[in-house]
Amino acid sequence: MRSENQPVSQKERSFIETARRAQIMDAAVETIAEVGFARASLARIARRAGISKGVISYHFAGKEELMEQIVIAVYTDIGENVAGGLHGVESVTEMVRVNTTRVAEYMRGHRSSLRALGEIFLNLRGADGEPHYGMHTNEPLYQPLEDAFRRGQESGELRDFDTRVMAISYQSALDAMFGYWALNPEWDLTAHAEQVSDLFVRAIRAEAPRDAPTPHRSSRDRHDPPPDPAEGGTA
Amino acid sequence: MRSENQPVSQKERSFIETARRAQIMDAAVETIAEVGFARASLARIARRAGISKGVISYHFAGKEELMEQIVIAVYTDIGENVAGGLHGVESVTEMVRVNTTRVAEYMRGHRSSLRALGEIFLNLRGADGEPHYGMHTNEPLYQPLEDAFRRGQESGELRDFDTRVMAISYQSALDAMFGYWALNPEWDLTAHAEQVSDLFVRAIRAEAPRDAPTPHRSSRDRHDPPPDPAEGGTA
DNA sequence: TGATTTTCTGACCGCATGGCCAGAATTTAA
DNA sequence: TTAAATTCTGGCCATGCGGTCAGAAAATCA
Numbered sequence: 021m022r023s024e025n026q027p028v029s030q031k032e033r034s035f036i037e038t039a040r041r042a043q044i045m046d047a048a049v050e051t052i053a054e055v056g057f058a059r060a061s062l063a064r065i066a067r068r069a070g071i072s073k074g075v076i077s078y079h080f081a082g083k084e085e086l087m088e089q090i091v092i093a094v095y096t097d098i099g100e101n102v103a104g105g106l107h108g109v110e111s112v113t114e115m116v117r118v119n120t121t122r123v124a125e126y127m128r129g130h131r132s133s134l135r136a137l138g139e140i141f142l143n144l145r146g147a148d149g150e151p152h153y154g155m156h157t158n159e160p161l162y163q164p165l166e167d168a169f170r171r172g173q174e175s176g177e178l179r180d181f182d183t184r185v186m187a188i189s190y191q192s193a194l195d196a197m198f199g200y201w202a203l204n205p206e207w208d209l210t211a212h213a214e215q216v217s218d219l220f221v222r223a224i225r226a227e228a229p230r231d232a233p234t235p236h237r238s239s240r241d242r243h244d245p246p247p248d249p250a251e252g253g254t255a
Numbered sequence: 256m257r258s259e260n261q262p263v264s265q266k267e268r269s270f271i272e273t274a275r276r277a278q279i280m281d282a283a284v285e286t287i288a289e290v291g292f293a294r295a296s297l298a299r300i301a302r303r304a305g306i307s308k309g310v311i312s313y314h315f316a317g318k319e320e321l322m323e324q325i326v327i328a329v330y331t332d333i334g335e336n337v338a339g340g341l342h343g344v345e346s347v348t349e350m351v352r353v354n355t356t357r358v359a360e361y362m363r364g365h366r367s368s369l370r371a372l373g374e375i376f377l378n379l380r381g382a383d384g385e386p387h388y389g390m391h392t393n394e395p396l397y398q399p400l401e402d403a404f405r406r407g408q409e410s411g412e413l414r415d416f417d418t419r420v421m422a423i424s425y426q427s428a429l430d431a432m433f434g435y436w437a438l439n440p441e442w443d444l445t446a447h448a449e450q451v452s453d454l455f456v457r458a459i460r461a462e463a464p465r466d467a468p469t470p471h472r473s474s475r476d477r478h479d480p481p482p483d484p485a486e487g488g489t490a
Numbered sequence: 491t492g493a494t495t496t497t498c499t500g501a502c503c504g505c506a507t508g509g510c511c512a513g514a515a516t517t518t519a520a
Numbered sequence: 521t522t523a524a525a526t527t528c529t530g531g532c533c534a535t536g537c538g539g540t541c542a543g544a545a546a547a548t549c550a
Contacts (some may be wrong), residue, residue, distance in 0.1 A: 036517085036527070059384045062508065072529045077509060079527095120463045142377050149294040155431075185450040188435055189428040196390075196427030197420075201392045215420040223454045271497070271547085294522060297538065307499045314497095 040079050043069055045090050045091035053132040057143035066084055084152075087144050091153070092132045101126050112172030117217040127198055135202050147169065162187040169224065179226045190220055275314050278304055279327050285412055288367040292378035319387075322379050329368045336361050347407030352452040355429065359448035362433055366453070379385055397422040404459065414461045423457055 047069035062083060066073040080086040102122045117215040127134050141153040165187035166203045172178035193216050201209045268276075282304035289297040297318060301308040315321040337358050344350045364370050376388040400422035407413035428451050436444045 040527085056380075056384060056386070058380060061506075063506090073508090074510085074530075075528060083508065145291070145293055149291060151291070155434050178369040182275075182446070182450045184331060185432075185447050186454065188431050189451060189454055192427040192431030196430075197422050199390050200423055203364065211417070212420050215417045218416065219421065219424055219458045223458045269496080275497090296536075298536085308538090309500075309540080310498060318538065 037079060040071075040075065041089070044071075044076055044086065045093060048086055049094075049132050049136040052139045053135040060139075084144070084146065087140050090150070091137060091140055094130075094137050097130075097133075098123070098126060112175075112177055112223045113167050115168055115223070116190070116220050120213045120217045120220075121210070123194065124197070124209050125217060127201075128209055131202070131205075136199055138199070138202065154179060158191055160189075161191055172224065176226060178224045181224065186220075187226060193219070194233060213249035258381050265476075272314060275306075275310065276324070279306075279311055279314060279321065279330060283321060283325060283366055287374045288370040292374035295374075313357075318381070319381065322375050323387070326372060326375055329365075332365075332368075333358070333361060347403050347410075347412055348456045350403055351425070351455050351459070355452045356445070356448045358429065359432070359444050362436075363444055364438065369433055373434070373437070380482070384486040393423075393426060396426055400425060411461060413459045416459065421455075421459060424454075428454070 032071050037130065044065065048060065048065045051065045055064070062076050063073050063149065066076055069075075076083075076086065080089070102119070105122050106115055106119060109118055144152045146152055166183040169178060169181075169183040169186055173180060173183075197209070197212050197216060201207045201212070269343065279300065283295065283300045286300045286303050290299070297311050298308050301311055304310075311318075314427060315324070339352070340357050341354060342474050344353055376392065379387045381387055397419065401418040402418075404413060404418040404421055406419070408415060432444070432451060436442045436447070
């Protein structure tokens with residue numbers, strides 16, 4: 021019955037309703053991660069949850085709301101687990117490193133969520149046929165990145181570049197990293213993240229002063245190369 | 256009637272059939288670019304082309320073949336227009352610049368094709384529900400990139416890095432560039448391409464003559480990973 | 491010209507989907 | 521215990537899809 025979001029002021033959600041919503045969302049995530057968005061029908065999700073199809077309609081306004089709630093839940097969780105660790109890091113290059121590795125580490129423990137989120141982003145469309153998510157959804161991701169880049173540029177830590185382009189490129193590298201790993205479970209995500217960190221640190225840092233030594237990282241804190249690379253089936 | 260590909264040896268394709276196939280493919284591209292894959296039904300495509308739905312079934316084995324043919328046609332065109340200009344460029348960093356700007360320039364003149372291709376990649380699935388295209392489809396793109404990177408590493412022009420990760424990241428930056436531009440027509444694609452070029456040139460070039468060059472390691476010469484037939488085109 | 495093949499039309503089919511609902515089952519309240 | 525509210529079931533529905541088909545129309549051939 022309850023279907024709209026509950027801005028805290030509404031009637032409390034009953035215990036059963038809370039549990040059911042969580043259960044359904046879990047089943048939906050697993051189903052989508054397993055068979056893809058296109059095949060994740062309400063019937064299939066319900067079957068996986070061991071309930072009747074109507075229950076979903078009862079607890080959610082529709083498939084759309086169910087998907088939106090999943091996205092919110094996953095995003096919230098990511099934010100709590102990743103963004104938190106960035107406080108206290110003053111160097112922007114270090115921030116890039118920390119963010120990259122942390123988000124990778126988080127995803128390693130949440131493959132289903134990652135896959136489901138990707139599927140929803142790519143496939144969910146409203147009644148009008150327009151996608152719910154897309155490039156524009158990344159705006160909240162770009163903003164903080166741009167802020168950090170700009171700060172680094174002002175402090176002289178970073179060279180001059182277009183912060184928006186850099187934010188887009190960096191975010192896309194992360195997305196591609198996850199995409200590749202999602203497709204290729206053996207892939208060493210951690211090593212990949214290290215490489216991406218290096219890549220972008222070099223891309224953003226200020227030119228090395230002519231004679232002063234650059235602050236590059238010594239090779240000792242570099243990780244091992246991806247021990248398990250992929251080379252796709254085709255070719 | 257003719258539906259399979261024509262390996263040149265088969266009966267000639269009639270004038271009408273050739274024209275119709277082209278017309279239908281054009282209409283499909285326009286329709287997909289305009290309303291997205293999900294809403295680009297055969298009926299809608301036919302309506303746009305001003306023909307009956309059955310004509311599509313008559314000239315193509317099914318929606319799947321139609322989409323595949325579109326992808327082939329667009330890819331072929333891109334290959335002819337972009338890849339060609341890379342001969343004679345010896346420096347790998349220069350190659351990155353040229354490739355980036357050329358492909359951007361090409362896309363500026365083919366927005367519909369770009370959008371349609373993206374939609375097809377993301378959405379086309381076979382009867383079994385598995386995506387036809389996805390990250391693994393990028394393999395033909397990664398290979399030449401990796402080759403170039405490796406060459407640059409061997410010549411000392413480029414620093415040591417994982418060529419596969421770099422190829423993935425670079426390609427994703429291009430994809431994101433087009434995605435952003437597709438969403439945001441006012442965006443200065445050319446300037447964006449310049450920035451991406453700078454970004455990756457800095458990321459790949461050898462260190463200033465600081466340390467002795469390190470041995471490279473690329474994922475290429477390691478074992479073979481499963482292309483993970485699983486599913487889901489997260490991308 | 492008439493005969494034959496190619497091309498096209500518009501109606502139709504089976505299927506899967508998301509959503510709906512009447513009523514049954516269960517929980518909560520009195 | 522009884523009454524009321526909540527929760528759940530299973531079947532039903534309209535929709536839109538890709539694909540098929542018999543026959544009309546058009547092009548080609550003789």
